[in-house]
Amino acid sequence: MTVFTALFSHYRRHPWQGTALALLMLLATALWTGIHHLTSQARDSLGQSERLVEVREQVQRVDGAALTVEDFVLLRRQGLCVMPWLEVLPEGQSRRVIGVDPLAALCFQGQADVASFDGQPLVGQPFLDIADAAALTAAEQQLFLILAAGEGPLPSAYRTAPFALSPDTGQLGDSFLLNLDALSVLVLLITGLLLRSVYLLSLSQRRDSFALLARLGVSGRRVRGHLLLELLCLAALTLIPGIWLGQALASVLEGGFTNVMEGLFDSRQLATGGNHWRVPALVMTVLLLAVAMVDWLMPMVARATPGNRLRPAAATLLVLVGLAGVWLANALWLLFVALALVLAGIGWLMPRGLSLLSGAGVRASAQPGWRWWWAEFGVLCRRLALPLVALQFSLAMVLAVQALVITFEDTFDRWLSQRLSADVYVQVPEGADSALAANWLTEHLPSADEGLWHHVQRGSGRFRHGQAWQDVDIFAVTPVGPLMTGWGLLEQTSQPWQTLASGAGVMVNEQLAYRLGLSVGEELELVLAEQALKLPVLGIYPDYGRPAGEVLIAGQILPADFEVTFESFSISPASVPIETITDALRALWAEPALTIRDNRAIQDLANRVFEQTFMLTRAMTVLTLALAAVALLLMGWVFLSTRLWYFRLLEVWGMTKAEIFRKLLLLALAVTLSAAALALPLGVGLTWVLVQHINPLAFGWSLPMAVYPVFWLELLALALLIGGCIALLMRRQLGRPAVRPSVTGSVTGEER
């Protein structure tokens, strides 16, 4: 018999241990593959989208008539790459759908990319095939023709205009991706913990075999070598089905996800399918080996680790240093390192803390029965430390993601409502005189009864930062009225809008304030078209769209020679119908083809796209939690089965099976509930770090922090459910005759 068969015979005798290790490995691989796959997918989509978004244009008829399929055919037969985009509001429904033609979209991506064209059709809300969209009975319907980048001259009857489906959400998207990254790192950490726990368990179960081999003169090095080989075999066996399962999982979610990313980044680009399996295969193998070899490769580290007494102090120190780091970090990588320290420290402290709790419980209990229960609780917490920490992290992550998602949703919704506060938005055509329109609107919409409006002018100015001057985006509004004053401000002086309207101050976006450390009341030196101004900051407004700094001013302080790069009118009609207004503007500007966007439609579409994104994020975190729960279940079962004898001893001592089950249930519930209770502060902390620290560091803006106690209760209930499942599993075991721990096999079972 070789050393290898001797070692492997362990799994023949204890097939459940091998199975548990393999199953966990498989599930962990599947989970991480799935998440990695989706993250890569998202990144690909984003990359492609960004290339497209920057040069998005639409085609319009010079005569202002609506576009038809004939226009599309005419342009295509000229060799121009245009794609139809049919927005339909189905009759009797409040939500719009978009019909697209994936066949026509092929020319949008350049022939070099054809091989990576994955064939994910653009289906799924809000996108449909254009034939299906056209077949709907429509209350409203509008065809847009989108022009690919760099297309040659249009026939004279057509001209281009910018095409914006929604406000540029690129930054919110980036933020989402960053969170997704943080998530997958955390999942990897959790996976590592789980693998390590199963590995350690299997090792401890095999200490006798190792001792026997050592007595037979087999060197430790040789045993380790064979163990390594065994692990590699296991990896080879489980990686492939795991990766396959993960890919299957991802592809189930992918359909929705691809659309989400496309919708989110306003792109019809299809993501590359690509084989994302190599990275997970490599990562999981390395992870497994690292998990297995961490003891052997770093004996020095192990020696340097403080002894039992000093460990809690070292862990506390780690947490404190980490927390200080999180507080002070001024770079993203520092923040991540600090966060990792905090997590490591907490992971280290958690079992220790529960163990102390158990000791206190033992001391506080007079009854021997309760003393036994508390002592068992302590053993359980120590033996299941790693899967418990994994469960704690998973719960914390679910909590953080939940809070984050709700926050994102709320914020995005509020921000959209603020940015799109007017119902309709009319772009001022090039060369048209906006003053004519402003006069007309002043005359015909004098009050809110007729309708609300303001004139938006954008351009660029400079501001003084220390000794240097920097460029900044200028956002001028005339008049500053009810469409603006509803904006939520992060910081403000008293009566900020009145002061802004009078031209006696400016507002800045959060990005600019964050970068300059500006607060309300400070003065900002601005240069607009060579005219110098020194004005106080009246308010700081949230701005999630772009990284650029922006200064909001009243239009009246713009110098006459200020170069306006973009002009529009935001209008919310009341008694005066919008058609009257747009007809009047067409006539004033002698311009039949106006770019008019319905902000309600934009908001609706954008919201729906986000809904799906968030649903997916939640699904992924729930999967992680499920894995942690399964792991704890498996480990709890495996470990408790080694202690089955002692539960049977209670039966011998005259306890009924029901009494024993109650004790067991209470134990399992206490363990999972403790993990969940400890997860709550961690989760809240994690949320806080994500929204208050990571986002400002990455993007310059933060999301409002909110907590959702009802969800905490749900998580606690979930933890109880997991505990209940463990107890139920054990009840089955209790029905079977227990094997008395043998002399050699008693190592773990008799632990106290």
Next chain:
Amino acid sequence: MRLRWLTMMLVYGLLAGCSEPGTDAGFAGLGGTAGPDDGFEQPGPGTELVFPRDFGPHPAHRIEWWYLTANLETDTGEPLGLQWTQFRQAIESRDDESPSPEPSGWPLQAAWMAHAAVSYREQHWFGERLARGYLGQAGATAEPFQVWLDHWQLTTGESPDQWLVQVSHGQPDTEDYWAFDLELTVRGAPVAHGVDGFSAKSASGEGSMYFSLVDIEVTGQVRLGRETLPVRGKAWFDREWSSQFLKAGQQGWDWFALHLDSGDKLMAFQLREQQDHFRSGTWIPAGGEPIALAPGQLQLEPGTGAEPVPTRWRLAVPDHDIDLTLSAPPGNYTNDGLYPYWESPVTVTGSHEGVGYMELTGYSEP
């Protein structure tokens, strides 16, 4: 509504990006069966060719193509190969009499795909375009004969035997741009393959209607980047339609069309199956009547050691004293589109000398 798209994706794999050879649907979904309930017509040995009608589309059939390959030379005598193909894939069948669907509904009854490629100095340029039918964006008519998708087109010139083929790809005045503009003079009557135009594709009766114009004179210009090359030479034009090309289990085909210096022409193909290959062809002697070649009369063997497809072949018809070696020039001539396949010019040596074209499909990595 979603279902409709899914059906299209699954059955026709039109946008599938990768076709899996060896699956029951066959290469590019060409093995889809014509059942009695899906409304598609399936040609058989009794089906007749009718001209000029059959130059136009056959909406009652599932798939068809217009296929032009040309072996040309530049004014300095360098060989240049060229391909223009347009495919029609029906998603719903439609009989010839019923009216076309309204363009305003953006119908998805048929999808069109156009391919164009230029092979020159061991390099290969390839382009692909897709469109839905019945909008006017893509289509074909028999009288006047024309086939188009976007601005790529084959049109008839002043007389019915004068054709013009125009293709351009990319933005003019860039390095990536390429285009061709050809004048074709068609000589001779259409050559019907198989039994009066019904070309069997398996021993069990699957097949297609298939005719060719084998004697076409070509002049024109090919533009590659900023370089313009005057070209002349000869072309081969295929028309083929069916509702089921491949039977289940057929993995792909190898097809050859050869212009021999003797003035004779030869078309030969084989459909690869797990065990046996189904072979067929037509020998077109100069000035004589076309002779259909029975499966047993053709010998066709790939050379060894070629990647990613066999680029050397031995083709023999002992009954007609033909024993040829066909070889593709060095280079990779994969048309790397939604369904990758190999399309390259070949030179002919052996019992006869000449040039021709070779199409190899259904290889795992063409």
Next chain:
Amino acid sequence: MGGELANGENVKVHSAVNVSGLRKTFGQGDSAVAVLSGLGFALPAGSSLALMGRSGSGKSTLLNILCGLEQADAGTVTLFGADGRTADWPCLRRERIGVVFQEANLMPTLSLLDNVRFRAALAGQPETRCQHWLEVLDIGELGQRFPDQVSGGQRQRAALAMAFAMAPDLILADEPTGSLDRNTANEVADELFRLQAETGCSLILATHDAELAARCQQTLDLGHRSGG
């Protein structure tokens, strides 16, 4: 004390344990192994019985049946006058039957004293006598130690302390000295028989050891009875 009370309650019978026609078969069909076939014996209150026999002869099975952890296929078991079929076994085990195994009799998470207290509390006996029992068994100073901190012999002494602390009427001992060296085994056996005699409880002892068996008043050799 408990024994007297128990005997006082069951004045009608003079046997602590009465077994007749006991059968137990494991498995089914061809692979069935009859472990016990028609076993019968009576154990007077306060006396001792040694169960002899090879491994697998059914010693442990019989002990399990006698404390209600397993059911016999046929036959009757009467304990202190109560019919085994209707007896409240958990209650019997809690208060009247002490069980001592070869090893692992103690909860590893509790100190020796806590183990004894746990067992006594379950049996409804005062905890105040627990330290006394440890002292009786000569391990009075080890009460705060945990099972893994004492020797095997000391563990078995603690197990005996637990069994006697519950004031049993019957002690079932399954190879109680089986994992101890000769000297220690003799010392533990001495304590067992001494305390059994002092408290007047009955004892059924399963053992391989003929010397140990000889110290019991009766011997039942299962090795001869279980033929197949």
